[in-house]
Amino acid sequence: MSSPKTFSVGIISGSQRAMRVAPQVAAFVLEAIEAHRESLPPSATTASARAITFDHIDVGTLNLPLFDEPGLPAEIHSPAEYAHAHTREWAARVAALDAFIFVSPQYNWGIPAGLKNAIDYLYHEWRGKPAVIVTYGGHGGGKCAEQLRTVLGGGLRMRVVEPAVCLSFPSREVVGRATRGEDLELWSRRRQGQADGGANGLGLWSDRRGDIVEAWEALVKLLETKE
Numbered sequence: 001m002s003s004p005k006t007f008s009v010g011i012i013s014g015s016q017r018a019m020r021v022a023p024q025v026a027a028f029v030l031e032a033i034e035a036h037r038e039s040l041p042p043s044a045t046t047a048s049a050r051a052i053t054f055d056h057i058d059v060g061t062l063n064l065p066l067f068d069e070p071g072l073p074a075e076i077h078s079p080a081e082y083a084h085a086h087t088r089e090w091a092a093r094v095a096a097l098d099a100f101i102f103v104s105p106q107y108n109w110g111i112p113a114g115l116k117n118a119i120d121y122l123y124h125e126w127r128g129k130p131a132v133i134v135t136y137g138g139h140g141g142g143k144c145a146e147q148l149r150t151v152l153g154g155g156l157r158m159r160v161v162e163p164a165v166c167l168s169f170p171s172r173e174v175v176g177r178a179t180r181g182e183d184l185e186l187w188s189r190r191r192q193g194q195a196d197g198g199a200n201g202l203g204l205w206s207d208r209r210g211d212i213v214e215a216w217e218a219l220v221k222l223l224e225t226k227e
């Protein structure tokens, strides 16, 4: 019997500001998923227990120019067909992945321009693949999550897990710290092992780990079923 396919999942942090917190939030999401996967019994045969590799994609270091392809991505069926080397490289990276977790801040009630730009470069590399949306902001970034749902689910025909996970900053003070790119003391296993366990004992959003795991399990279910 052949062994089950190993899945590759891209976790995309959608901010390109120099002082961003997006990679911290993506690391928190990934750690919650990994802790859950490690808690599964060794006998577990679910897809979630399988070997899964993660590719952390940071929009802030992709260095993609503003969209500059001459053609319509929807009419391009192989990464080699794009005009520019930066697009071919980006397309090959996305084409190699089976599913995605989009971790994005909300900017002015919408999707950050850098993330939208990176999304718009491609089409078939996204199409039909499962996606989880995680947003954050003063009120959880729900407006950005709605827009991402429209773009990914409608425009690109991705299979988007419902509901999105929207993580709220608890105060204006925390929004300020996030904007300055400071350590938000999010839950992590390293922090859990420390005496104080982070600012509030467990770390910001530790109570949302269950929602992340639920979204993850829904994503894995979609991975098991082809469109």
Ligand SMILES: Cc1cc2nc3c(=O)[nH]c(=O)nc-3n(C[C@H](O)[C@H](O)[C@H](O)COP(=O)(O)O)c2cc1C
Pocket (backbone or CB within 6 Å): 015, 016, 017, 019, 020, 021, 022, 023, 105, 106, 107, 108, 109, 110, 136, 137, 138, 139, 140, 141, 175, 178, 179, 180, 181
């Ligand atoms: C251009 C811009 C627009 C923003 N708009 C919103 C917004 O609509 N809602 C919100 O809750 N926070 C908003 N913020 C505050 C962000 O939640 C906060 O700066 C956060 O740290 C951004 O994520 P990042 O550090 O990963 O870029 C905005 C921040 C910036 C820089």
